[in-house]
Amino acid sequence: MLLFSLQEILWMLAAAILLDRWIGDPRWPTHPVIRIGRFIKRLEAVLQREGASPSLPAAALRFRGAVLAATTVTASFAVLWGIVAAASAIHPWLGYAVNTWFISTTIAIKGLKDAALLVYKPLSSGNLGEARTYVGYIVGRDTDHLDEREIARAAVETVAENTVDAVVSPLFFALLGGAPLAMAYRAANTLDSMVGYKNERYLHFGWFSARLDDVLNWIPARVTGLLLVIAAWVTRGMSARRAWMSIIRFARLHPSPNSGIPEAAAAGAMGVRLGGRNRYGSVISERAGMGWPIQPLNREHIMGTVLLLYRTADLILGGVVCLWIAVIIG
Incomplete structure (x- = not known):
């Protein structure tokens, strides 16, 4: 049973995007995704x-x-559906507020920017040790011995990849089913990040979670690729054509069916080369190169990827507003 009409969902999506951009992740109460992780x-x-x-x-x-x-x-879907339904039963505007707030907790535009800045700032002052610490918070690879280029690569790749996981995908599912479906997606994404590893403990146990995340992100990842190309087109100093050609040439070489698309797009847009050797404990992973090394990868490309993230969010917000107006007029 749908709790809201399309018109209501659209303006709540717009409000959730603005709420996340201005406020970011809540410090209180405990973030819903943290509760899902504990479960x-x-x-x-x-x-x-x-x-x-x-x-x-x-x-x-x-x-x-x-x-x-x-x-x-x-459980994530059912609990959120119950909360939103109960709030709506008390008063429609309470239901709107609760649904909007929970949608905003499934996206992380400001959170990604803040995490990137924590890496960028110490790099700018030459503090590699602090930059390694902060980049280690957002990537799974070993970061203890990374130089500036590799730190920048790690940050750029994770911001690009999470443009799908933490922005486009949850908004896509929120459009289809409000906060309950968006939170169900975040639950699947959290499962992948916790148990979707190809190691001895999780190779089989985490197989379903990893495949589920791949399936759920399949459409949003391709939408993100298109949005990043448009974002590059409207951003000074970036190349939309190169972003598009990079997706076509390199995305399929990534071990993930989805992550290669935003990484290739960001690399092509900025004219840098991503991919390479990553170390995970005793395991060495060689990732295929993404993009062309037109210029050396450095810390400024971290902020370039954040700019692409924000342009992508702007495009989604503009699209949502235009669709809302079209629904009203129609």
């Missing part, structure tokens, strides 16, 4: 008690992982 940890502790045992069949681990994913996503 995943508790349920994993129950389902994964034998997860490290090589004697447990892969099929059994995959089944348990599917139970974890299905339970988490369903």
Whole structure:
């Protein structure tokens, strides 16, 4: 059962985008995604008690992982639907406010910018140690021995990739089903970030979560690629043509069916080369190159990627407003 009309959803999406850009992630009450993460940890502790045992069949681990994913996503949707429905029953405007606020918690425009700035500022002052610490908060790779170029690459890649995960995808699902569906998506995305690894513990247990995240992001990632091309077109010093050609040439080389699209677009738009060697503990991962090295990658490209992020958010906001006006007129 839909709680809101398309017209109502559209203006709430616009309000949620503005709310996130001005305020960002809430410090109180506890962020809903943090609560989802705690739920995943508790349920994993129950389902994964034998997860490290090589004697447990892969099929059994995959089944348990599917139970974890299905339970988490369903519970996230059901709880949010109940909260929004209860608020709407008290008063329609309370329902609007609650739905808008929860949508804003599923996106992270300001949060991504702030995280990027925490890396950019110490790089600007030559403090590589502090920059390594902060970039380590937003990437999974080892950062202890990264030089400035590699720190910048890590930050650029994660901001570009999260333009899908933390902006376009949740807004896409919010358009389809309000805050409950957006939060269900964030639950799936959080599952992937927590258990979707190809290591001994999660290779089978996290398989379903990783595939679910790939499926849910498939359409939004391609929409993001188009938006980034347009964002490059309206941004001085960036190339829309190169962004588009980079997507066509390089995105398919990325191990993820989705992440290569925004990374290739950002690399092409700014004329830099992304990808390369990443270290994860004792594991070395060689990522295919993205884009052409027209200029050396440096800290300024972190802010260039943030600019692309904000231009993308502006395009979405403008599109939502235009669609809202069209619905009203129609």
